Amino acid sequence: MKTLVIGASGATGLHLVQQLLEAGQAVKIIVRSTAGIPAAWQTHEHIEIITASIAEMHPEQMVELLKDCQSVASCLGHRPSFKGIYGKPRRLVRDAVQLICECIQSNAPASPVKFVLMNTSGNANRDLNEPNPLKNRIVIGLLRVLIPPHPDNEQAADYLRVTIGQDNPYIQWVAVRPDGLINEDEVTDYELFPSPVRNPIFNPGKTSRINVANCMARLIAEPELWDTWKGQMPLVYNKEA
Known part of the structure; x- marks a missing residue:
């Protein structure tokens, strides 16, 4: 299996690519600069590095990149800086998801391509009747106005949920929703839930x-896990001792 990973130089994307490589999978990554990735990737036989800005890629380029990929994983996000949060492109993730999905459909693959999107627990799955207290709605409303990456995440997941839907012949998807992100060095036990607990x-x-990356890698590699969660937006929590 070959996977295209976008956002590969980010904190989660680095873990994801490394875990896919360790599992013996072939990987393509799109990065703006190779400076932020491990030096060992430069000569790794199972990785192809495309140095480019996905926000500036032409559909023809993406169509070619996707022709031999059976899965796509997005760990793409906005840089944690004033320019990254408030500068353009405001819909970086949504636009990348749309571009990739449109190009997959242009290729009309014989088998559906898996698309795994890293999203956020702050984005509700509107296909389900998830609890949404008034105080949450107020905060989320403020986030939509004040923090552009939040509506970007919402719209990226909604593109998969609404536009691609459950019965697309060329794309199947899962939007993984981690809760408060932390850094750890090793994969630990974690749990998946269809809605917030x-x-x-x-x-x-x-x-x-690293657990988010492990979950995404397993979804790509394990058919049974994929069949359990495809078309859904599972929450991922570290398992409490």
Whole structure:
């Protein structure tokens, strides 16, 4: 299996690519600069590095990149800086998801391509009747106005949920929703739930980035796990001792 990973130089993307490589999978990555990736990747036989900005890629380029990929994983996000949060492109993730999905459909693959999107626990799955107290709605409304990456994440997941839907012949998807992200060095036990089991705004849990990456890698590699969660937006929490 070959996977295209976008956002590969980010804190979660680095873990994801490394875990895919360790599992013997072939990987393509799109990065703006190779400076932020491990030097060993430069000569790794199972990785192809495309140095480019996905926000500036032409559809023809993406169509070619996807022709031999059976899966796509997005760990793409906005840089944690004023320019990254408030500068352009405001819809970086949504636009990348749309571009990739449109190009997959242009290729009309014989078997559906898996698309795994890293999303956020602050984004509700509107296909389900998830609890949404008034105080949460107020905070989320403020986030939509004040923090552009939040509506970007919402719209990226909604593109998969609504536009691609459940019966697309060329794309199947899962949007992984971690809770409060933390850094850990090793994969630990974690749990998946179809909806939040904690209040994501006022009582968030913890999810390590390496566990998010492990979950995404397993979804790509394990058919049974994929069949369990395809078309859904599972919450990922570190398992509490």
